Structure formats: structure tokens, C-alpha cells
Amino acid sequence: MADIIDRMLQETKTIAVVGLSPDPGRDSHRVARYLQQAGYRVIPVNPMVPEVLGVRSYPDLASVPERIDLVDVFRRSEGVAPVVEGAIRKGARFIWMQDGVRDEASAAKARAAGILVVMDNCIMREHRRRLRGRLATGPSGADGAGAC
Numbered sequence: 405m406a407d408i409i410d411r412m413l414q415e416t417k418t419i420a421v422v423g424l425s426p427d428p429g430r431d432s433h434r435v436a437r438y439l440q441q442a443g444y445r446v447i448p449v450n451p452m453v454p455e456v457l458g459v460r461s462y463p464d465l466a467s468v469p470e471r472i473d474l475v476d477v478f479r480r481s482e483g484v485a486p487v488v489e490g491a492i493r494k495g496a497r498f499i500w501m502q503d504g505v506r507d508e509a510s511a512a513k514a515r516a517a518g519i520l521v522v523m524d525n526c527i528m529r530e531h532r533r534r535l536r537g538r539l540a541t542g543p544s545g546a547d548g549a550g551a552c
């Protein structure tokens with residue numbers, strides 16, 4: 405699994421965050437801000453808001469007009485299936501389901517479509533852990549304190 409996570413983090417440039425909240429107190433917001441500050445292009449996917457973190461928000465993955473490398477899912481497990489369907493149609497290469505989010509059937513469907521999947525894990529925590537492993541100075545300094 406470590407090799408898959410390394411590959412995902414290294415090959416990803418654009419991340420669509422499904423369920424990204426405009427509330428700075430929510431994990432989705434803190435994680436997305438961290439990823440943005442770490443150099444990733446973050447695209448909010450939330451039909452309830454026009455913009456998050458200074459970036460236009462889209463109602464669903466199909467509405468995003470650019471290529472998506474990784475879909476980061478901040479939804480309840482029972483809401484994952486339509487997100488995975490959208491990621492498959494969009495041609496995403498990776499799907500990341502955050503802490504507590506698991507859907508084995510949807511993960512199997514994504515894998516059958518050639519998409520690498522991580523479930524029940526925090527992308528920010530994994531990024532920080534790997535960055536600390538490469539840098540003697542510790543974390544990147546991107547502010548995501550308290551998330552995951």
C-alpha cells in the first residue's frame with residue numbers, strides 16, 4: 405500500500421475534493437487548504453457553494469472542465485458510489501476516501517476501471533508522514549493543524 409500511496413502523491417497534480425466545506429473548522433477545508441499550500445491544484449466539488457479557498461466550486465465531477473488526477477472523497481460511505489461513478493466517467497487516475505470512508509463495492513468497480521484506490525485514510529497525514537521521511541527539518545509548514 406505504501407508504494408501505491410507514494411505513487412498517488414507523486415503523480416498527482418490536480419485534486420478534486422468532493423464534499424469540500426467552506427467552513428475552516430471542517431476537516432475537508434483544512435485538508436484541502438493543506439494540499440493547496442503543498443502545491444496541488446485543488447478543485448472544490450460542492451453544489452451548495454460557489455467558491456471555496458478562492459477557487460470556483462463545481463456541483464459534481466462531470467462539471468469540472470479540466471483533467472482530474474485524484475478524487476478526494478469527504479462523504480459518508482453510503483454516498484461514495486455516485487462519486488466513484490463520476491470519477492470513472494471523468495477518467496480520474498486515483499480515488500482517495502478519507503478517514504472513516506469505505507465502500508468495498510465501489511472500490512472494486514474503480515479498480516476494475518484501472519483506478520488506484522485508498523480507503524479509510526487521510527491524504528494530509530500520509531503526505532506529511534512521507535515529507536517528514538524525506539526532510540530532516542520536519543513537516544512542510546503547510547497549515548492543516550487539527551485535521552485527520
